[in-house]
Amino acid sequence: MQLASMGMTMGTARDRFQALLAQHEKIVFKVAAMYCRNAEDRRDLAQEICVQAWRSFGSYDEARSFSTWMYRIALNVAISFARSAGHRTRHVVPLDEDAHEIADDSATLHEPDERVRALHAFIDQLDALNRALMLLYLEDRSYREIAEVLGITETNVATKINRLKQRIRSGISETQE
Amino acid sequence: MNRSNAMELDDMKAAWQALNQRLETQATLNLQMFKEGKLDRMKRGLRPLVWGQSIQIVIGALIALCGGGFWPEHLHEPDLLIAGVIVHLAGISMIALGALMQVLIARIDYSSPVLAIQRQLAQLRKVYVYGGLAVGLPWWLLWMPFLMVVLGYAGVDLYRHAPSVIWFGSAVGVAGLLATWGFMRWAGRRPRLAERLEDHAAGGSIRKAQAALDEIAQFEHE
Numbered sequence: 001m002q003l004a005s006m007g008m009t010m011g012t013a014r015d016r017f018q019a020l021l022a023q024h025e026k027i028v029f030k031v032a033a034m035y036c037r038n039a040e041d042r043r044d045l046a047q048e049i050c051v052q053a054w055r056s057f058g059s060y061d062e063a064r065s066f067s068t069w070m071y072r073i074a075l076n077v078a079i080s081f082a083r084s085a086g087h088r089t090r091h092v093v094p095l096d097e098d099a100h101e102i103a104d105d106s107a108t109l110h111e112p113d114e115r116v117r118a119l120h121a122f123i124d125q126l127d128a129l130n131r132a133l134m135l136l137y138l139e140d141r142s143y144r145e146i147a148e149v150l151g152i153t154e155t156n157v158a159t160k161i162n163r164l165k166q167r168i169r170s171g172i173s174e175t176q177e
Numbered sequence: 178m179n180r181s182n183a184m185e186l187d188d189m190k191a192a193w194q195a196l197n198q199r200l201e202t203q204a205t206l207n208l209q210m211f212k213e214g215k216l217d218r219m220k221r222g223l224r225p226l227v228w229g230q231s232i233q234i235v236i237g238a239l240i241a242l243c244g245g246g247f248w249p250e251h252l253h254e255p256d257l258l259i260a261g262v263i264v265h266l267a268g269i270s271m272i273a274l275g276a277l278m279q280v281l282i283a284r285i286d287y288s289s290p291v292l293a294i295q296r297q298l299a300q301l302r303k304v305y306v307y308g309g310l311a312v313g314l315p316w317w318l319l320w321m322p323f324l325m326v327v328l329g330y331a332g333v334d335l336y337r338h339a340p341s342v343i344w345f346g347s348a349v350g351v352a353g354l355l356a357t358w359g360f361m362r363w364a365g366r367r368p369r370l371a372e373r374l375e376d377h378a379a380g381g382s383i384r385k386a387q388a389a390l391d392e393i394a395q396f397e398h399e
Contacts, residue, residue: 152290
């Protein structure tokens, strides 16, 4: 049942939203990380996702998965954010910012740093929609949930993920050869 | 190549997890801001498009009232009658386009599937740009009937007193329309220029919206 039709007061709805958001805030961070390298952009995007989620919360159906609902909102906002001209420059420039943060933190993280670089290099090759698919794949979401989030069939998801795997393999081969 | 492909895929997932663990500490603090009740205030900052359309509707209503109140009083003066009707229709068109945009914006539900919403947003952008052109470009010519109506309220029939203003204005208006059309075509064929004008020129926005639609179609069918 949708929250709006349950007669929830604004205060109750806000409390409920904050509780659900706290439980699923990782989705916000991960989507922001997938679409933004720059820390300032990530903060802006996380903020926009939360605001849009709150705006849409009145139509949220408690009987359905909150994570699927949240992924849809977060990805829709992130894709629009990435496509907006104002953020494009900052979005693409500092490719290795996070990798440097990790490398600076500890010398023992050299190996993960390489992996992060490879991951970033691959992600940067993807368009906005394939980034969404890649995120859901990396998060080990089921084909069914990926299909629900993106709005394509499960068969289509399977085909695209196989292609993505092939691209990952060839992408990593290129970076390591 | 030193490692197997299967291992590399696992590496990528491990890298993703490592990256996100580091980001979470930082992001938790950011989300705290929302928990302090700032959501409602920020919500208003995301509605410039809705405000813009609301302003268009108000201006359209004023223009429609101006034209609609004028032409019934001049049924036997063809030039003023035509000018009044044109201004009335221009106002109604502005209201209709503004209302259409408001409806399209209100229908966007970000919790719908990604492809559906991205397609809807790209189409909205196209409607917005073409609607803006449909409302804005005719003013190359519309200023004349509008001026006739304004002066008509003051008891001056511009066409009878200075018909050359209308004919000269028409020539300038047609030239302006053609020049705008030519510029848009010219800019659309120059990606660098179109990119620079992207936020301001309609040609760039349409190209961007179309590129997004093409990307969605490719994603669906590849």
